[in-house]
Amino acid sequence: MPPGGFSRTRNVDYDDDDAYDDEDDYSEEGEGGDGMTEHDKEQMRVGTTRVRQGLGELSEFTSDAQIQEALWHYYYDVDKSVVYLKNKLGTTEPKQEAPKKEKATSRFDQAASVADQKAPTTTGKQTHPQSSWLEESAYRVAYLSPPPISMPTNEAIGDFFWDVPWGNVPLHRLGVITLDTPRYRGGLLGGSSKLAALAAKRRKDREEAEAAATKANSEANAAVAMLDKLTVKSKEPTSNLRGGDTERPSRARYPGRRRSRSRSPPPEAIDEAILKPAVQQPAIVCELPAQRAKASMFASTLCGGSSTAARRPFPTLEVFPAPYTIYKEYDSAKAFASPSPDDIKKRVQGEKLAQSVEKLAVADEPKVKSKNLNVVQEFEKSGLKRMANFVVVGHVDHGKSTLMGRLLYDLKVIDQRSIDKLRKEAENIGKSSFALAWVMDETSEERSRGVTVDIATNYFETDKTRFTILDAPGHKDFIPNMISGASQADFPVLVIDASTNSFESGLKGQTKEHILIARSMGMQHIIVAVNKMDTVSWSKARFDDITKRMTAFLTEASFLEKRITFIPLAGLTGENVVKKIESSAAHWYTGETLLEALERVELPKRNLQKALRLSVADVFRGDMRSPLSISGRIDSGTVQVGDTILALPANETATIKAIEVQDAPVDWAVAGQIPTLHLTDIDPIHLRQGDMVCAPNAPVKLVKAFTSKLLAFEHVLPMPVEVFRSTLNSPGGIRTLSARLNKFTGEIVKKKPRIVKPGEVARVVVQLERELPIEEGMRVVLRERGRTVGAGLMENVA
Numbered sequence: 001m002p003p004g005g006f007s008r009t010r011n012v013d014y015d016d017d018d019a020y021d022d023e024d025d026y027s028e029e030g031e032g033g034d035g036m037t038e039h040d041k042e043q044m045r046v047g048t049t050r051v052r053q054g055l056g057e058l059s060e061f062t063s064d065a066q067i068q069e070a071l072w073h074y075y076y077d078v079d080k081s082v083v084y085l086k087n088k089l090g091t092t093e094p095k096q097e098a099p100k101k102e103k104a105t106s107r108f109d110q111a112a113s114v115a116d117q118k119a120p121t122t123t124g125k126q127t128h129p130q131s132s133w134l135e136e137s138a139y140r141v142a143y144l145s146p147p148p149i150s151m152p153t154n155e156a157i158g159d160f161f162w163d164v165p166w167g168n169v170p171l172h173r174l175g176v177i178t179l180d181t182p183r184y185r186g187g188l189l190g191g192s193s194k195l196a197a198l199a200a201k202r203r204k205d206r207e208e209a210e211a212a213a214t215k216a217n218s219e220a221n222a223a224v225a226m227l228d229k230l231t232v233k234s235k236e237p238t239s240n241l242r243g244g245d246t247e248r249p250s251r252a253r254y255p256g257r258r259r260s261r262s263r264s265p266p267p268e269a270i271d272e273a274i275l276k277p278a279v280q281q282p283a284i285v286c287e288l289p290a291q292r293a294k295a296s297m298f299a300s301t302l303c304g305g306s307s308t309a310a311r312r313p314f315p316t317l318e319v320f321p322a323p324y325t326i327y328k329e330y331d332s333a334k335a336f337a338s339p340s341p342d343d344i345k346k347r348v349q350g351e352k353l354a355q356s357v358e359k360l361a362v363a364d365e366p367k368v369k370s371k372n373l374n375v376v377q378e379f380e381k382s383g384l385k386r387m388a389n390f391v392v393v394g395h396v397d398h399g400k401s402t403l404m405g406r407l408l409y410d411l412k413v414i415d416q417r418s419i420d421k422l423r424k425e426a427e428n429i430g431k432s433s434f435a436l437a438w439v440m441d442e443t444s445e446e447r448s449r450g451v452t453v454d455i456a457t458n459y460f461e462t463d464k465t466r467f468t469i470l471d472a473p474g475h476k477d478f479i480p481n482m483i484s485g486a487s488q489a490d491f492p493v494l495v496i497d498a499s500t501n502s503f504e505s506g507l508k509g510q511t512k513e514h515i516l517i518a519r520s521m522g523m524q525h526i527i528v529a530v531n532k533m534d535t536v537s538w539s540k541a542r543f544d545d546i547t548k549r550m551t552a553f554l555t556e557a558s559f560l561e562k563r564i565t566f567i568p569l570a571g572l573t574g575e576n577v578v579k580k581i582e583s584s585a586a587h588w589y590t591g592e593t594l595l596e597a598l599e600r601v602e603l604p605k606r607n608l609q610k611a612l613r614l615s616v617a618d619v620f621r622g623d624m625r626s627p628l629s630i631s632g633r634i635d636s637g638t639v640q641v642g643d644t645i646l647a648l649p650a651n652e653t654a655t656i657k658a659i660e661v662q663d664a665p666v667d668w669a670v671a672g673q674i675p676t677l678h679l680t681d682i683d684p685i686h687l688r689q690g691d692m693v694c695a696p697n698a699p700v701k702l703v704k705a706f707t708s709k710l711l712a713f714e715h716v717l718p719m720p721v722e723v724f725r726s727t728l729n730s731p732g733g734i735r736t737l738s739a740r741l742n743k744f745t746g747e748i749v750k751k752k753p754r755i756v757k758p759g760e761v762a763r764v765v766v767q768l769e770r771e772l773p774i775e776e777g778m779r780v781v782l783r784e785r786g787r788t789v790g791a792g793l794m795e796n797v798a
């Protein structure tokens with residue numbers, strides 16, 4: 001390159017890294033940061049000595065810095081440096097200051113200053129007056145906005161450097177100086193000729209490294225190309241891709257990658273960039289770092305590392321779009337329009353599996369067939385014993401469960417071994433006196449607390465009758481359960497504790513309440529078991545006193561005296577339960593035992609001819625064979641296996657699959673019995689405790705308000721109450737007091753009374769919160785805040 005053939009600015013094309021990685025650059029180049037290697041320094045030292053020798057007497061006027069500057073510029077050429085310095089010293093007065101303090105002015109800078117004299121100056125006041133043009137430019141680039149640049153002419157530079165042997169500069173160094181548009185670099189590279197040379201040296205090193213990398217890449221590419229040949233070719237269309245892109249592996253299998261490129265240009269832009277032929281860019285060299293390592297020995301052996309296969313160019317795009325977004329052909333190809341081979345295989349396997357499963361399948365359960373029996377006739381000719389359900393009521397701890405345990409034990413329904421076991425268990429927790437009660441109280445809560453919580457059911461039979469025991473809880477907290485039990489019973493057995501004060505406290509407690517509820521349920525016969533007579537030494541006076549007071553109360557509650565039976569007994573020891581008492585202390589009692597009284601009770605008439613009505617007392621969700629079972633008393637009508645029933649208020653039908661009465665399977669059941677019905681063809685969610693089951697052709701209406709004839713237990717006035725019907729209870733209220741009635745005749749005594757006193761009978765309108773299946777003749781109990789305020793008979797829909 002001729003000396004005058006370049007612009008004043010040496011626009012060295014360094015990597016961008018150079019612009020900000022200054023510290024790294026210097027640290028690489030020696031401790032002093034002067035950019036000289038040890039070899040340079042040695043050459044500089046020897047050269048300085050020889051130049052001084054060449055200068056002779058002029059040497060004393062020349063500083064080391066000047067000599068070294070010359071040597072640096074002439075690449076350690078001693079002769080040229082001597083000539084240069086002699087010329088310089090011949091025209092320039094040596095300075096008097098110490099050479100070390102003088103700032104060395106490079107020849108290049110001198111050239112610039114000469115040119116400056118010819119060029120128009122545009123520098124402002126920020127420019128140092130003695131700085132060269134190049135220094136000024138560096139200063140401006142570093143601290144100011146770029147000024148309009150005044151360029152020295154090539155002629156001026158050429159004149160100055162006419163004797164400079166630029167032609168000796170190695171070719172690779174010439175390569176780093178370009179004739180591009182002036183481009184200002186920072187102060188590091190803008191004003192130092194040493195640094196320029198240093199940069200040239202680095203450029204050379206880098207080019208050598210790149211050449212090595214290129215060679216390595218060629219080998220690696222050859223290896224990769226060989227590996228690519230071994231892979232299955234993508235069938236996806238690539239017709240409108242550029243040549244280089246056709247070899248790009250499909251990215252459809254890696255959709256996640258596209259998601260990670262959140263800053264990718266929009267698909268349209270990519271489309272254009274990829275699909276249109278690339279525009280030839282002038283003189284842009286894409287210098288990518290070596291991205292591929294040299295092929296391993298194994299790869300070279302396998303694929304021919306020395307192969308001369310054409311090198312695949314590195315992709316110059318930094319954005320690799322997912323094909324579905326840019327290549328229209330993928331859309332039209334509809335790659336997933338038909339099932340994949342895997343899908344087809346799976347489908348075939350699935351079909352085979354389904355066929356084999358079908359072979360294994362059990363045929364659907366045959367529909368339950370009805371025998372279409374005339375159940376009433378069947379019942380009449382069956383010769384069944386009479387069936388009696390009684391509820392055991394009374395104040396808490398008066399001995400109800402113990403009495404029933406004794407009854408069952410003495411009737412051998414419970415064997416000695418079971419009783420011994422219960423005794424042992426009861427002793428273990430210090431409740432040995434409750435062993436008999438545990439015959440009925442089976443839950444751990446009941447046993448640990450010593451109180452009955454829920455209705456306990458058990459069975460026994462005599463020669464004439466099959467009995468169902470419904471043992472009710474005596475505690476006031478469980479009155480709703482007591483109501484549920486009472487609603488299923490034909491008559492009550494009232495248990496009274498004859499012990500001192502116990503009878504009296506019972507009267508204030510649940511004794512009276514239980515009696516009233518039982519009577520309100522329509523029960524007309526009652527057996528009063530005066531219990532724990534052993535605690536009062538079988539006192540006739542005590543028994544008579546209790547009998548007298550209870551008769552008065554019971555008759556007031558509308559029990560006829562002839563239908564009331566009193567029996568002195570002791571459930572714990574068993575006297576007068578099944579066996580007559582033998583003690584002389586009880587010689588005054590010659591009446592019947594409890595069992596005899598039970599056998600003698602007149603049972604209510606069964607409404608077999610009426611439509612089916614069954615109050616659901618329990619719902620059992622069982623196994624696959626019997627997913628849903630219900631139990632409850634049949635108030636009227638009959639059922640048989642195969643019958644369709646209607647559940648209310650869900651209004652869902654079900655089929656009776658099987659029937660059990662007292663744990664024995666039967667074909668039918670009639671009013672008065674408490675069967676268990678195993679159902680099918682219904683979702684278990686449609687049946688709950690308290691629901692009504694009836695004949696589909698004679699359903700019970702759902703009502704939200706009704707008129708009732710009410711016996712008041714407490715003062716009654718329009719107020720919110722809880723309405724109990726059998727096992728069902730629902731919020732509601734007494735809406736209206738229509739009239740007060742004569743207790744015996746039912747005639748209206750007073751219309752719209754403001755209040756009804758305890759013991760009076762009134763006609764009231766009861767409002768329900770939701771619709772419930774209630775019809776004429778059904779009995780309801782109204783409670784308010786845990787107290788029973790009244791019980792009544794539903795008359796009609798209000």
Ligand SMILES: Nc1nc2c(ncn2[C@@H]2O[C@H](COP(=O)(O)OP(=O)(O)OP(=O)(O)O)[C@@H](O)[C@H]2O)c(=O)[nH]1
Nearest residue numbers: 396397398399400401402433451452474570571572
């Ligand atoms: N001395 C004596 N104690 C009895 C008799 N009958 C029951 N008891 C005792 O009275 C206590 C209560 O007996 P339970 O049978 O649990 O009374 P309950 O009426 O069933 O109690 P709840 O069902 O919780 O209302 C127990 O300790 C019994 O041992 C009896 O005839 N004589």
